[in-house]
Amino acid sequence: MPQSDAPIAVAMSGGVDSSVVAGLLQREGLPVIGLTMQLWNQRRLPELVPATGATGRCCSLDDVYDARYVASVLGIPYYVVNFEERFEREVVQPFIDDYLQGRTPIPCTLCNNFIKFDQFLEMAGGVGAENIATGHYARVSFDETSGRYQMRKSIDPAKDQTYFLFGLTQAQLARTLFPLGGMRKPQVRELAKELGLPVAEKHDSQEICFVPNGDYAAFIDAYFRERGISRAETEGEVVDTEGRVLGHHAGTHHFTVGQRRGLGIARPEPLYVIQTDAASQRVVVGGNADLMRSSLVAKNVNWLSIEQPCGPIRVQVKIRNRHVAAEATLSALDDSRVEIRFDEPQRAVTPGQAAVFYDDDLVLGGGWIE
């Protein structure tokens, strides 16, 4: 815990986790400021919101109201800061581009890299807060031997968020506190009650925050309509692994590797998306066996808890958030790319997702699957 009198800026979303972070730090007698990031204008793309209201909307007025209410209960200074422009440029547009290029993006990681641990850190520093704290479930500690900050998985495996945090740098980690990394969710809810926070019973958010009801294809279409830009058509053929045409699809961005639904093709054995090819606008489908891969290449690798290793190392790799980390051998191809060879083939290796490397609960680093 920092010892200085400088306040700690807590990124408050209005949810239970960040509210408890603010409450805990304040209970320790540390000066705390609450900041809520306004990332997406909820008045945009109104066509996506059903009359009954949407779930999981980013920066909804209700969430800001909750964050402000929590701050007032705690008696801490509180402000909303507008990062909409940067968020659209660094998160929303790459998210859309990825889908149109046949990749399956992770906007949360981009948001962490470019917004929460970049612009937010800068804003916090600007208002006099050298350190920030967030409600992420991850543990960070300083390792004297290596002279590095190291990140470990949350002790609550169901809540662990390290998969989304592999892109952080040493400089960012040096200024960041994750007070919930050593807690389990039920304990956090208990603390919320104990601290008298009015959000103790609030639901967890699950979806991509700016995409109402998780319908990202509808979001992409609405975004283009709003901007009056016509995008290149992505509709095309559904083919099997031999290139035989099996049917048509409404757009490659509706599909992700491993997806089974929405293909509109009846077969005795289940069919899965093996590949979406933006260039030919084809969606390649096949059986489960066609989805298995024994290796992958990850680019733009960031080494987090260790320096870039010289030779091959044994690691466990997660290829999506819900994936059970698989044993593999990692070899550096160059300064920014690595090759991962799995001991057992893995299902649905998806371009655009991250490959995050672990040594047990230690987060070694990660990169983007090519």
Add this chain to the structure above:
Amino acid sequence: MYFDHNATTPIAPEAAQVLSDALQTVQGNASSVHSGGQIARLQIENARRTIAASLGATPAELVFTSGGTESNNLAIFGLLRALPAGPKHVLASSIEHPSVLECFRRIASEGMAVDIVDPADLEGYIRPETVLVSVMQANNETGDIQPIEQIAALVRAHRAAGQAIWFHSDGVQAFGKTPVDLSRLEVDLYSISAHKIHGPKGIGALFVRKGTPLAPLLAGGRQERGRRAGTENVPASMAFACAVELCGDADRCPKLRDRFEAQVLGALDDTEINGRADARLPNTSNLMFRGVSAEALLIALDLKGMAVSTGSACSSGSIEPSHVLLAMGRTKEEANSSIRFSFGRYNTVEEIDALSDAVIVSVRQLRKRMPRENRLAAV
């Protein structure tokens, strides 16, 4: 320390006393026939006389409202609703307050011809079917004073030539800070508000020059000569009148503002005044600190106990770039680097000096995070 008087002002102790006393002593409904009602009637009419006199208006020309927003809505919608059907065109300046601009946008969405233009270009946009021109007297964000005498004369000239055309001016920021004499200034409709001049919130007025058509927006009573239904807020009108009487030369004194600007502009480079240095409200200073996030500066100052403002807050409370600064030709980056300081009657020289110090220190700290070459490159 409070430097956000264009948002609202602390109520004058005298006005607060009047309000508090009146809440207990003036209980009647001013429309009632009995003696309790008569006392209330007497008080609100006294208040109306005081405020009208300060404007150079007659009491019958003053309609009490709930504040500036309602006055602007009543002026715009009330006039249009009172006019006979037929093709109409309305005109407003691009730097108007949202309570004017949003009325015009609604009118446009309902199909009427609307132009929102630079105040300097106004003349060229008046058409034969133009029925309303709306230009504020002084801008809330920069304090810029608009040439409303000329605009009023222009509108009068069109009317003299037989055109059915009226001129509304939003005087919410100017009233009390710069002399206003409606017996000479030929506006037809003029909006004012109490809480901008150390009066209570929740009361304002619309000046409606005799003979100007105006239909009420609220139905349900004949109050305010049939122009604004609803039980009169007598105690607030009394406190409003008290606040008007307290407005004196002190509120027009530019000394504090000029001291602040001299200190800050003398100490910081890449800092500019937004607005016209020659014709500004004497209490308003809108400064652009190139390369500095106004949002961060506002928070840093607030954490030091100093209240200032920037842009316009959106519904969540975060800041959006000011439409006024954009309309004046500032870029989005420049608008997002601009802060409004607005001073009031109770600010002291010591407070101004403390503010200057805090601004200079905070801007330097924020700029240290962004070296000058990046700052200039970002423009």
